[in-house]
Amino acid sequence: MAAQRKTIALFGGTFNPVHFGHLRMALELKELLDFDEMRLLPSHQPAHRETPGISSAARRDMLALAIEGCPELTLDERELNREGPTYTVDTLEELRAELGEEVSISFCMGLDSLLSLPSWHRWEQLTKLGHLVVVTRPGWQIPRDGEVAELLASHRGELQHLRQEAAGRILVREQTLLPISATGIRSLIERGRSPQFLLPERVLNYIQTHQLYKSEQ
Numbered sequence: 498m499a500a501q502r503k504t505i506a507l508f509g510g511t512f513n514p515v516h517f518g519h520l521r522m523a524l525e526l527k528e529l530l531d532f533d534e535m536r537l538l539p540s541h542q543p544a545h546r547e548t549p550g551i552s553s554a555a556r557r558d559m560l561a562l563a564i565e566g567c568p569e570l571t572l573d574e575r576e577l578n579r580e581g582p583t584y585t586v587d588t589l590e591e592l593r594a595e596l597g598e599e600v601s602i603s604f605c606m607g608l609d610s611l612l613s614l615p616s617w618h619r620w621e622q623l624t625k626l627g628h629l630v631v632v633t634r635p636g637w638q639i640p641r642d643g644e645v646a647e648l649l650a651s652h653r654g655e656l657q658h659l660r661q662e663a664a665g666r667i668l669v670r671e672q673t674l675l676p677i678s679a680t681g682i683r684s685l686i687e688r689g690r691s692p693q694f695l696l697p698e699r700v701l702n703y704i705q706t707h708q709l710y711k712s713e714q
């Protein structure tokens with residue numbers, strides 16, 4: 498019988514702020530793919546995006562409040578503690594060194610991220626260090642040719658591989674996303690409107706107490 502390993506998944510993002518779209522997706526992936534751990538991984542200074550106009554500590558605090566009382570989701574702060582740009586490959590290398598060769602590591606991303614993968618730092622190393630779980634929306638097309646299509650063709654895997662192998666597979670999952678975005682929430686607050694019911698009450702209270710997102714920070 499094939500090896501059954503511990504499975505650890507990472508769900509990365511800026512979480513500026515965290516909202517129910519992120520939380521539902523992370524929880525659903527953990528349950529549907531049967532991960533032993535699902536870690537939310539806030540990025541410090543994303544290489545491909547603007548630096549968020551808010552402190553890393555505030556984004557971390559909001560995440561911690563959001564997952565209070567939800568043992569299914571945990572927080573991995575390693576990227577916040579790193580100076581300079583965040584590269585996923587560095588994070589996976591660090592985790593691999595920490596967890597050893599046997600543990601299965603999965604990095605979850607949206608299809609949009611997969612399409613831009615060839616521009617990521619040392620992208621060809623990623624599947625050597627872990628699996629990639631790609632979430633796509635119903636109706637979205639996976640590319641048929643190019644570097645990403647080749648990568649998919651040579652690494653495509655199924656659910657059982659996540660427990661049988663430590664790294665090297667790409668699993669594509671079709672999933673419905675809640676129509677919520679952090680950009681939309683920031684924009685509501687900037688315009689003096691309420692984002693209530695789009696994110697946890699505790700996170701909203703934090704935003705109000707600290708007067709976050711009121712204007713460009």
Ligand code: ATP
Pocket residue numbers: 508509510511512513517518519522605606607674675676677678679680681
């Ligand atoms: P922004 O609006 O600032 O771009 P965002 O809400 O898209 O932010 P990110 O922090 O960039 O959030 O995303 C973190 C992760 O969550 C990414 O993998 C992204 O694809 C995913 N994500 C974002 N919004 C949703 C949603 N509504 N449902 C499920 N996953 C989401």
